[in-house]
Ligand SMILES: NC(=O)c1ccc[n+]([C@@H]2O[C@H](COP(=O)([O-])OP(=O)(O)OC[C@H]3O[C@@H](n4cnc5c(N)ncnc54)[C@H](O)[C@@H]3O)[C@@H](O)[C@H]2O)c1
């Protein structure tokens with residue numbers, strides 16, 4: 096219902112994203128009002144540090160020490176949760192807002208990954224909107240793109256670069272040779288990283304987003320616990336250089352696919368062709384690639400983190416609410432979401448890159464080749480550069496299509512060989 100009355104917003108959390116939302120709502124006030132037929136006004140906020148200058152005049156805005164009190168303010172129409180965390184105050188305040196009849200907009204993928212289905216049920220049964228465009232792939236309209244734009248399709252697969260911090264780190268390591276810790280500190284300074292950056296580099300943040308994206312893509316229950324998760328801590332400069340030589344980029348990807356066994360969900364470093372959509376997406380940019388049965392492949396690329404892009408997504412959700420538009424939270428009503436059925440990663444069939452550090456002595460390669468033969472793993476390319484008799488040298492190969500289970504078995508055997516000095520580094524190759 097659009098009646099020209101202001102849409103009254105309460106914002107909890109005024110950090111990177113909250114600050115960005117305040118700025119956007121103020122800077123583009125006229126535009127938003129023209130587009131929705133009513134002003135969007137921030138009337139209340141809750142934040143830890145009242146004295147901090149956020150570059151926006153908050154003198155006429157109500158302050159709350161406790162976000163849960165803001166959530167039930169009778170003069171707030173929409174509660175915007177930008178605090179973060181899967182439980183604690185964020186969950187408590189969102190639940191309080193829904194119970195008090197407020198629409199909720201959140202950027203909190205951790206909350207949605209753990210409690211998305213339950214919160215959607217609460218919102219829908221009260222006729223309220225729970226919106227979260229900012230939670231997945233920052234400024235990219237990935238949720239709306241899938242849920243509204245591709246609503247006519249059976250989605251076969253969705254994959255993408257879902258963590259800006261990791262893509263920024265991998266890009267900077269390749270293009271500048273800087274080391275991991277140094278680039279991560281940069282990403283934190285730029286407002287890309289999570290409060291606990293291990294969520295970024297260990298793949299957990301991308302897995303939160305993938306679980307939410309999967310639910311929207313397939314109309315299935317959010318099933319975070321079934322996501323296979325590996326992060327980027329083990330990706331070395333050596334691997335990044337070998338990837339380049341082989342025609343690939345290393346990306347942390349989230350991949351969700353419908354298979355005969357159920358829905359496969361995985362987050363791990365991948366090698367993808369340099370010219371593929373994900374291979375060509377550098378820096379803090381994210382990419383989301385969806386494959387629908389009628390539309391075929393659709394690619395969305397944009398900034399995945401940072402104040403401006405994330406605020407853009409939060410406010411787009413506010414525009415929907417101001418216009419009175421509503422869509423089932425995950426594309427189908429919460430009661431009709433398909434029960435989670437997870438396909439195991441052991442059923443993956445595909446190509447692999449492997450790097451070993453071995454003692455440079457005769458017979459080592461023959462031992463490795465014998466292990467691969469025993470597991471029916473077929474080598475595609477093999478690289479060994481330079482000689483350093485008696486010392487550690489890298490040995491790299493790629494495989495033809497191989498079963499994950501066979502690959503894991505071969506790697507376990509290879510890891511136990513005396514001549515292999517470090518745990519084997521394996522990166523899955525995806526020829527998207
Ligand atoms: N930074 C990004 O690029 C980005 C992008 C998409 C989504 N997100 C998500 O947005 C949310 C916020 O992220 P951020 O980067 O702005 O984090 P941030 O740490 O910069 O901001 C969070 C703010 O919440 C405040 N806060 C903490 N506890 C509070 C409480 N009890 N009451 C009120 N305020 C409280 C903190 O003081 C802080 O200012 C998180 O869920 C995050 O995952 C962030």
Ligand SMILES: N[C@@H](CCO)C(=O)O
Pocket residue numbers: 230232233257258259260261287288289295300399400401
């Ligand atoms: N830490 C997240 C923020 C965006 O959700 C990232 O780097 O992608």
Ligand code: NA
Pocket residue numbers: 228229230231232233234235236237238408
């Ligand atoms: Na988004």
